[in-house]
Amino acid sequence: xxxxxxxxxxxxxxxxxxxxxxxxxxxxxxxxxxxxxxxxxxxxxxxxxxxxxxxxxxxxxxxxxxxxxxxxxxxxxxxxxxxxxxxxxxxxxxxxxxxxxxxxxxxxxxxxxxxxxxxxxxxxxxxxxxxxxxxxxxxxxxxxxxxxxxxxxxxxxxxxxxxxxxxxxxxxxxxxxxxxxxxxxxxxxxxxxxxxxxxxxxxxxxxxxxxxxxxxxxxxxxxxxxxxxxxxxxxxxxxxxxxxxxxxxxxxxxxxxxxxxxxxxxxxxxxxxxxxxxxxxxxxxxxxxxxxxxxxxxxxxxxxxxxxxxxxxxxxxxxxxxxxxxxxxxxxxxxxxxxxxxxxxxxxxxxxxxxxxxxxxxxxxxxxxxxxxxxxxxxxxxxxxxxxxxxxxxxxxxxxxxxxxxxxxxxxxxxxxxxxxxxxxxxxxxxxxxxxxxxxxxxxxxxxxxxxxxxxxxxxxxxxxxxxxxxx
Numbered sequence: 001x002x003x004x005x006x007x008x009x010x011x012x013x014x015x016x017x018x019x020x021x022x023x024x025x026x027x028x029x030x031x032x033x034x035x036x037x038x039x040x041x042x043x044x045x046x047x048x049x050x051x052x053x054x055x056x057x058x059x060x061x062x063x064x065x066x067x068x069x070x071x072x073x074x075x076x077x078x079x080x081x082x083x084x085x086x087x088x089x090x091x092x093x094x095x096x097x098x099x100x101x102x103x104x105x106x107x108x109x110x111x112x113x114x115x116x117x118x119x120x121x122x123x124x125x126x127x128x129x130x131x132x133x134x135x136x137x138x139x140x141x142x143x144x145x146x147x148x149x150x151x152x153x154x155x156x157x158x159x160x161x162x163x164x165x166x167x168x169x170x171x172x173x174x175x176x177x178x179x180x181x182x183x184x185x186x187x188x189x190x191x192x193x194x195x196x197x198x199x200x201x202x203x204x205x206x207x208x209x210x211x212x213x214x215x216x217x218x219x220x221x222x223x224x225x226x227x228x229x230x231x232x233x234x235x236x237x238x239x240x241x242x243x244x245x246x247x248x249x250x251x252x253x254x255x256x257x258x259x260x261x262x263x264x265x266x267x268x269x270x271x272x273x274x275x276x277x278x279x280x281x282x283x284x285x286x287x288x289x290x291x292x293x294x295x296x297x298x299x300x301x302x303x304x305x306x307x308x309x310x311x312x313x314x315x316x317x318x319x320x321x322x323x324x325x326x327x328x329x330x331x332x333x334x335x336x337x338x339x340x341x342x343x344x345x346x347x348x349x350x351x352x353x354x355x356x357x358x359x360x361x362x363x364x365x366x367x368x369x370x371x372x373x374x375x376x377x378x379x380x381x382x383x384x385x386x387x388x389x390x391x392x393x394x395x396x397x398x399x400x401x402x403x404x405x406x407x408x409x410x411x412x413x414x415x416x417x418x419x420x421x422x423x424x425x426x427x428x429x430x431x432x433x434x435x436x437x438x439x440x441x442x443x444x445x446x447x448x449x450x451x452x453x454x455x456x457x458x459x460x461x462x463x464x465x466x467x468x469x470x471x472x
Contacts, residue, residue, distance in 0.1 A: 071136070348364075
């Protein structure tokens with residue numbers, strides 16, 4: 001035992017050793033500058049679990065800090081191009097910092113699932129961060145798209161044998177292949193929705209689609225629908241499905257190849273009716289609601305056409321509007337509605353880069369149009385639906401026209417001549433033809449005629465259609 005600082009340390013300084021001569025460089029390396037000695041870095045021994053990693057970059061974590069500072073200017077550049085506000089850019093920077101902090105320090109490609117997990121945090125924006133990483137080519141798609149999830153839920157309801165026949169067909173119309181282009185999302189989802197009840201009805205009695213006969217197809221296409229309408233889309237989907245199975249040699253012959261031409265379609269569709277006057281009570285509206293109402297009630301534009309309008313389609317100087325490939329003049333009512341909305345649009349989204357006329361809180365940060373739900377919400381104050389409001393406007397124009405020729409209605413509203421003829425008939429001849437005079441004119445009668453080969457009785461006094469199969 002001894003007290004501190006009471007023992008004298010006796011030591012001598014070691015003499016300096018002579019400096020060794022520089023090593024001779026290996027052959028072939030003459031003229032190269034010596035490598036600069038960088039700071040020593042301790043590599044990570046293991047990666048912490050996601051829940052244990054802090055969502056921020058530590059002060060002394062210089063590899064992550066340097067990479068984050070390298071990406072910050074890209075947030076400003078892409079944000080200005082896409083019209084992101086300062087708050088959105090701050091949220092993207094916060095999400096980017098959390099992403100870099102929770103991933104390995106040497107990571108330069110980030111999975112989309114990791115970004116989506118960070119979207120639940122406060123002041124984070126997973127969608128905009130995904131757009132940023134996609135533009136910088138730093139994103140690895142490892143998540144199932146909404147179409148995959150939607151299709152998987154529907155296919156899971158089918159038995160294994162039928163699912164093995166339907167899934168390749170659904171993948172072809174959804175994703176396409178070398179010889180076929182992919183169909184629009186609304187098209188292939190409509191096909192799947194139409195044939196799913198038929199497949200579920202066949203499932204208890206058939207293991208695969210090889211057992212389906214022509215009579216099963218006719219029965220499925222001629223039975224009445226619970227909520228009305230025809231089975232025209234269902235017929236198209238079934239033809240496409242069995243044509244695919246025959247091309248892939250899963251079946252020997254397609255039972256849907258020689259069906260009647262008009263099976264599943266109403267021979268005498270219902271005529272449109274006008275809207276009741278008490279359903280059109282005026283209410284106070286915002287500029288976006290009033291503009292959508294003018295497009296629907298005054299111009300009879302469908303929802304997809306309204307959502308697809310761009311700033312280039314509106315010419316206030318010449319007072320014209322281009323919609324669905326048709327240029328129409330703007331009256332004072334429509335011109336005032338567009339002017340009022342443009343002022344509202346500029347005031348609310350001054351930095352947006354979206355060229356579409358109508359914007360929402362989400363579409364203002366993107367390049368696409370507003371959704372169909374957003375359009376329908378703008379007219380929710382009215383009691384009738386959008387289809388009923390459009391039909392009422394077309395019927396009003398048809399009633400104001402003295403002639404019964406449909407070309408004026410077809411040209412003015414961009415309708416097919418047959419569709420325009422329905423509106424003209426609804427005004428000048430509102431009594432529908434009697435379809436119960438002959439039993440074969442009804443849906444059940446058409447089905448019995450197809451099964452019995454009595455195709456000559458479908459239309460009394462006329463020759464059978466060329467597309468109808470007269471075989472039993």
